[in-house]
Amino acid sequence: MDHVAAAFGSGVPSACVVDVGDQKTSVSCVEDGMSIRETRIHLDYGGSDVTQVFYWLLRRSAFPYKQCSPASRLDALLLHKLKETYCHVDLDTCGPQEHTFRVSKPHHPSLQYTLQLGDECIIAPLSYFNASLFQLTGPKQSWLYDPYRGDSDDPLDTGYLRETGRKRETADTASDSVDQSQLDDEVDALEPSQSQDSKGQIKIDKLLSLDQAILHSVDQCGSDELKRKFYSCVIVVGGGAKFTGFATWLRSRLSLQIPYQFRPGEWPAKPYEFRPEHMEVVTEPREQDPEVVGWKGACIMSCMESAGELWIRPAEWRTHGVRTLREKAAFYW
Template sequence: MIMEEEFTESKETLNIADDGLPAEFEYKPSKELLQDYGGMDGTDQQQQNLLQQSAASQQLQQKLVDPNSCIILHPGSRNLRLGLPSHSVPFTVLHAIARRQKDASASKRLDPSIVPLAKMSSDRLREVEDCRLKVSHILQSSLTSDGTRRFATPPKQLSTHNRRVNPELDDELSEPCPALLQPTQDYVTGDEVLNISPHAPYHIHYPWQRGDLNSHGGIGGSLTAVMSDLELIWSSAIQDKLNIAHSDFKMYGCCVVIPDLYNREHVVHITELLLNSMGFAACFVFQDHVAATFGSGLGCACVVDVGDQKTSVSCVEDALSIASSRLRLSYGGSDVSQVLHWLLRKGGFPLSLEPSTNSTHATLVNHVKHTYCHVNLDKCGPEEQQVRVLQPGSHPVHYTVQLGDELLIAPLSLFYPALLQLTGDKTTVLTQPDNPGHHQDPFDENYLRDNSRRGGKETAETAGGGEVGEEDMVVEDQLTNNGSSGNNNSNNTGSFKSLMSLEQAIHKSIEGCGEEARRRMYSNILLVGSGANFAHLGRWLHSRLLLQIPMQFRPEQVEVMTRPKDLDPGMTAWKGAALMTGLEGSGELWISQSMWEKMGVRVLREKCPFIW
């Protein structure tokens, strides 16, 4: 008691504060600092700001769930699909722009509307011809559904008939087709680009190519120019098709469907474009293969997306695309169109076509492909078909031609890719490369992986050289394989060489999954994209897949879905994104302008519905 009283008295005498420091040395923060960090007078202001931000965030999330407050964009190599979640199907516009030349005497850049034919050596052309003969012989040796052997008409016989065909007027009273345009504005976007005269002083750009941004060393090929093209195309399409003024973009959120095999730098630029350049209130990035499973109502599937210029494959389970299963092939529906054009020439098609340089001819070849091509083995022998030709400034005419097995050989080139080398080398297979890192996101997976290894090593040394625990190994494996491809190399450059057919690509993709997931993936194959929209193609893929599946992973039933819910396969991913934005929990995935300004690239790792 005496000691306590003495200590209390001495404390009062020396004027010592309760924390043990003399009162004159007591730290008193300024009012401004308290307001910044929340203390005393600043507490109320900070809490008020947090409440206001939380209320604004909740209000924005509730608004974006509204099916009329969100715009869905699905960009592709040829088409842009867009609409509101309340729409049953999206609008489809040409994903291209024509910009007026500043110097009319300078050379023009005219991106073709269909992939051009490649210059081939005689040896390469002989390989393509041998592959055509191989497919033709396979078709001749196949059986129809009633067990009879198919027969085929030789191309020379078809050529003899077709070369004698003359054009016939569709209707003598019909008006001539509109002439090509000579526009005067600075730029033209959408479907009107195809109607511009090739002699008009305009550059024509397709900002998306082979499933990614079309950056190159030519005119308009810089990343800045490509993003500017995207802004004009997307803004014009939204205003024309959805009747939403540019000044009203700030009242909407925008969900953009990105490739499953994405380029991180490009995703950052697209997010910057949507939030800062176009001025949307918030944005949401969604992988196309995951969106396709949502649109088809599947929780687990191996998704095969055959687009206009690329074919991508990945395995999706529980709304996540498995990174080690992702791969992309450099061929698609446009390459199939060029194969069909080559076969039509061999069959003596009466009209000389140049689809690589003439957009009207490219449209005609695509029309023949979509209308007449199939993989129905019950159809054999020559069939008379009317091919309608719409030449600008001329009356519509049609040719009555005989078409044979070229209608089957063209779509079957997806299974015999040597035919597709008419448009160039197809041996490069892209995979998900390692994360190169970003200066705005220092604590990314590379940082976590390096520190987990260092921490595991220190723990082992501290424990006297003991083994690392199984749980630590699992965490490290997840970090290591997060951005790697199916080959699981530590330094994955994102590609390898192989001439892969469609079923081989599916098999390679599923090999990137764990053993437990492989059987589930083989039992659910989802075929989407407009590039493989051919009748009975799913049956052929099913029979080819059965030859690839190992016995230990063969499921009881292999199902290949080509038109889930009777929806156009080219619109499945867009429909899935529309469904995703309407879910109750999707409000947490939106990236607002304020989030982007404060966090930058880091917010993508926090908000994206996939492993960034």
């Protein structure tokens, strides 16, 4: 639902929405006010993990504030401020630079420190594109969403129909015998290879980087036209990726990996002549703070005339139960 609100707040009907928060990152494709369930991805890293990677690099670069402890709230806020102030993804800004910062604690005199910052300011944000760095902050996982999650109140849900439906025979009708080993192979092929929890989430072994998660999310769309549409507009919201040059870097990474037939815009005759400006990666929709885009979109949705149709009356709930929520909710149930 937060991705739908972010799309409304950005003023676009269709987009691939990337929400980079403090503790997690989520990706999904929004089409006409609905988040496509098959495209939803949850990643167990966010802005706080970038802060920890940045601190890990600072400690190996003679960080002058030796008493710094991320477990302390004041020190954690200090590290967060240092990350937002000095980290960037601008390759034009390179080489060591001298910076100063001040540490203030209650009942203690303020202390000013001087530090030299170089590649640490770029390496920490780039951990979004090299997810192996996040292993420094603990074990991480990538989660997909099962589009065929069962509904206990609906005996004829999509999952039931899929599991009980018979596979249409494509072999020649003249053949009446079937090899038992071939049947076993077909059954094994239908069983999912990932582990699934009770919430319909599927855990995959590989920790996806941000660009890989976007590519995987768009690839789950049903038609080529939808894929081309979502590749052409990627919206990044949340406070975990507010770095100078982040949009340019993400657009460059995606433009090198998008299949040629799905690339948006007017295409030249040769694949290597693709120009990244055909793809739009927005990190500040309508010049808004990306942290509040979702909230503003939710305000817009609540003021729409159709919002009155989302109310569920007590009589409707007693009569139809959870099926009413599935029919009236502004998201897939």
